[in-house]
Amino acid sequence: MMFFHLCVQAAAARQSFRMSKYKVFVMRHGEGAWTKENRFCSWVDQRLSEDGVKEALACGHLLKEAGYQLDVVFTSLLSRSIHTAWLLLEAMGQEWVPVVRTWRLNERHYGALIGLNRAEMALNHGEEQVKQWRRSYDLTPPPIDESHPYFLEIYNDRRYSTCDLSIEFLPKSESLKDVLERLQPYWDGTIVPEIKRGKLVLISGHGNSCRALLKHLEGISDADIVNVTLPTGTPILIELDENFRPTKPMQLLGDQKAIQAAIRKVEDQDQPGCQTPSIRNIKTMWEKGNIVGATECPKAMNKETVGVKSKSVTNGVGC
Numbered sequence: 001m002m003f004f005h006l007c008v009q010a011a012a013a014r015q016s017f018r019m020s021k022y023k024v025f026v027m028r029h030g031e032g033a034w035t036k037e038n039r040f041c042s043w044v045d046q047r048l049s050e051d052g053v054k055e056a057l058a059c060g061h062l063l064k065e066a067g068y069q070l071d072v073v074f075t076s077l078l079s080r081s082i083h084t085a086w087l088l089l090e091a092m093g094q095e096w097v098p099v100v101r102t103w104r105l106n107e108r109h110y111g112a113l114i115g116l117n118r119a120e121m122a123l124n125h126g127e128e129q130v131k132q133w134r135r136s137y138d139l140t141p142p143p144i145d146e147s148h149p150y151f152l153e154i155y156n157d158r159r160y161s162t163c164d165l166s167i168e169f170l171p172k173s174e175s176l177k178d179v180l181e182r183l184q185p186y187w188d189g190t191i192v193p194e195i196k197r198g199k200l201v202l203i204s205g206h207g208n209s210c211r212a213l214l215k216h217l218e219g220i221s222d223a224d225i226v227n228v229t230l231p232t233g234t235p236i237l238i239e240l241d242e243n244f245r246p247t248k249p250m251q252l253l254g255d256q257k258a259i260q261a262a263i264r265k266v267e268d269q270d271q272p273g274c275q276t277p278s279i280r281n282i283k284t285m286w287e288k289g290n291i292v293g294a295t296e297c298p299k300a301m302n303k304e305t306v307g308v309k310s311k312s313v314t315n316g317v318g319c
């Protein structure tokens with residue numbers, strides 16, 4: 001999208017004529033299974049879709065052809081980010097490269113919105129509201145609670161007992177600002193030292209953990225970050241000076257037309273008309289309390305059990 005490029009070019013223009021000292025790759029994992037169903041996925045551990053697998057392999061081939069040699073890859077604790085790293089390294093023939101996992105790179109925690117269909121939410125709350133939930137900087141969705149169908153699946157998962165915070169202190173919902181606050185100490189304390197040691201680092205993150213990082217690195221304003229959407233499976237090359245300021249516009253590597261189409265696809269997910277095969281008639285299903293397509297849904301979920309009736313969502317974010 002044009003605005004995205006204007007944002008990053010403006011950020012880089014402020015930093016022009018500096019010498020690049022470091023390079024780092026940031027990328028959103030390949031398409032996840034729930035992207036096809038258009039549901040907020042967040043901390044639910046969905047695997048890559050078939051297209052997502054292809055995207056991850058294609059990224060690896062692209063980086064290999066460009067001659068890059070990675071030294072360390074950082075991922076979240078979610079399988080789609082880890083599998084993307086594995087497939088990418090396999091395609092590069094660099095499977096031996098260490099993969100380091102941290103919850104601090106996890107996708108933004110979407111709280112009570114987890115599992116809900118974006119297009120359906122747009123029908124009920126309006127496109128603008130859903131856009132604000134998805135892309136604003138400091139809006140926090142209503143928190144997940146124990147009545148949510150995915151609560152136990154997330155908080156009983158053994159992987160979260162390995163974190164540097166005990167489970168009760170892990171987020172129950174996050175704004176992009178919250179994501180940056182939990183991510184930045186890890187960036188400063190663990191990733192930056194690796195880069196300073198001369199390592200070529202790739203971060204296989206998520207749409208919003210990558211947006212938070214790019215906001216920090218590129219100095220994108222709170223207002224402008226709303227207009228930044230990242231495509232799946234596209235490596236972004238960032239060049240930094242000795243003080244970790246960008247020296248040039250970040251580069252989304254690959255076929256530029258395909259990248260723009262992929263960005264539009266992600267943006268259009270909150271259009272009420274964006275129906276997926278599993279959502280035959282979203283409005284009717286909502287009215288019946290059947291929010292998601294039954295065949296693909298691992299649990300029976302409806303607007304009562306999900307814990308976000310239309311009004312409580314609206315109240316929760318003060319709109």
Ligand SMILES: O=C(O)[C@@H](CO)OP(=O)(O)O
Nearest residue numbers: 039040041042107134207
């Ligand atoms: O589902 C999610 O968790 C994210 C993408 O990973 O969704 P959105 O693009 O709406 O922020």
